Amino acid sequence: MTTVADLLAERAGDERPALVFEGRTWTWAEVHAEAQARASAMQARSHYGILMENTPEHVFLLAAAAIAGAVAVGLNPTRRGEELARDVRHTHCQAVLTDEAGRQALEGLDLGGAAVLTSLPAPSSWSPCGRPAPVEDDLYLLIFTSGSTGHPKAVKVSHGRAVRSSTRFPFGPDDALYCAMPLFHGNALFSNLVPAFRVGCRVVLRRRFSASSFLDDVRQNRCTFFNTVGRAVAHILATPPTDHDRDHSLKWVLGPETSDADAAAFTARFGVPVVGGYGSSENAVVLQPAPRAAHPGALGVAGPRSDVAVVDPATGAELPRARFDPNGRLLNAAEAIGELVGRDAADRFEGYYNDPGAEADRRRGGWYWTGDLAYRDEDGVFYFAGRSGDWLRVDSENFTAAPVERILSRAPGVAGVAVYPVPDPRSGDQVMAAVEMAPGEVFDPARFAEFLAAQTDLGPKWVPSVVRVVERLPTTGTDKLDKKPLRAQAWRTTDPLWRREARTMRFVAMTAADVASLEAELDAAGRSQLLGR
Secondary structure: OOOHHHHHHHOOOOOOEEEEEOOEEEEHHHHHHHHHHHHOOOOOOOEEEEEOOOOHHHHHHHHHHHHHOOEEEEOOOOOOHHHHHHHHHHOOOOEEEEOHHHHHHHOOOOOOOOEEEOOOOOHHHHOOOOOOOOOOOOEEEEEEOOOOOOOOOEEEEEHHHHHHHHOOOOOOOOOEEEEOOOOOOHHHHHHHHHHHHHHOOEEEEOOOOOOOOHHHHHHHOOOOEEEOOOOHHHHHHOOOOOOOOOOOOOOEEEOOOOOHHHHHHHHHHHOOOEEOOEOOOOOOOOEEOOOOOOOOOEEEEEOOOOOEEEEOOOOOOEOOOOOEOOOOOEOOHHHHOEEEEEOOOHHHOOOEOOOHHHHHHHOHHHOEEEEEEEEEOOOOEEEEEEEOOOEEEEOOEEEEHHHHHHHHOOOOOEEEEEEEEEEOOOOOEEEEEEEEEOOOOOOOHHHHHHHHHHOOOOOHHHOOOEEEEEOOOOEOOOOOEOOHHHHHHOOOOOOOEEEEOOOOOOEEEOOHHHHHHHHHHHHHOOOHHHOOO
16 A cells, blocks of 8 residues: 555445544544545645644545545644744645634635635535546645744655555554644654554544643543653643553553653653654654663664764764763763764655755755754764754853753753853853743752752753743744744843852842843943844
């Protein structure tokens, strides 16, 4: 079977439960029938934006697009105004299929002529007849990247890639997959819905993720698997423990971007392993999980037939392996950290829609450039060091944010951390950290300073100069950390701020007068334009 339409054809007469949503169940035969009815009103190769939460209608439309040979464009319902309109125009949607909330969000926007439909018209008025069946190389999906480093880019996904992605998971027909991550994103599609199309197991669909409902949902529906992305595991851990925490059928959780501490805490509480690894919407470089205990903070390892390396982005030269001191501190960050590339992966990247410049940048020199910074140890294990814009330079030392974030996330009471550069009045950067405290916890500057002083793997230049205490760290629509607003605001915020006194570990409240003095220094040095970069 080479297309998603082929997978769905296998489900046409399948009377086993397929989709569970808010108390109702559809069989696979019913799902196929619903999809077939909608496919009859779609035109092959036309682009249909889907703007709605996780609902059965969303599933039916994704399946219908596959059967019809149409292209489903995943639109993020958390985007608004011109950003949302730009996504519709950029992907040349002929129509946006949505619900009443989506219709209101689109009202008055320039959609480039796209129709806004809360239901598909009858086939007779849409003239879909005589279309060819889709083939493996036909475009099936356009999935937007998170946009955490610029405009979201629309990743092309063919039928063949979707089918190949579905084979990576060891699901059987008796599994029940809990789908609470958004269906406009590849995490839910390729680790949950499309694999279910392939093996005919149950999908337990939730309209949107809720940490407080997680355990009840997986227990009541006998779920065996849950896919997450971003900070979902951290949110679950923030809920109060119950006597039922291990009363469930869950076998494992897919949790890319879950910290080692959160993964260990989740396993201790729920008795379920959290599996990491590395991948992206583009699907060109994929790393398999490395043992967390032996390699804390690792992204993973490359497969035996994958040529993955860390290179100097300016020259393409492969960089030296990372070296650590006995305390685990990275000793050669400046020479070991570079861009993660797949030297045999350019062809696995199917491209960005309507964005030739970004596509060419990803495929430079016949390699696939991830845009992620990393380093690799002598065992061939890769570690994340941040995005390409995550470099900091403090007192002539270059380092990246991710290793600092991993250390600060261990601080007592801290639920999440973002580290980013702000300009120093004289030269280079200062380290600023935004911290989100766990429920019931209050930031204690003395306790934080004591923690920092005890961390043997924390470089002296890595210690934050300014700490911002946020109620909740900003995230993208897929719950990934979004540093853009933090960098843009710097210390211009009403959130509590704490500054470190020079040459000490003592943190004191940062006042409006302190902010004014710092900005005056930046003005005097001609460095104010560096704020918010």
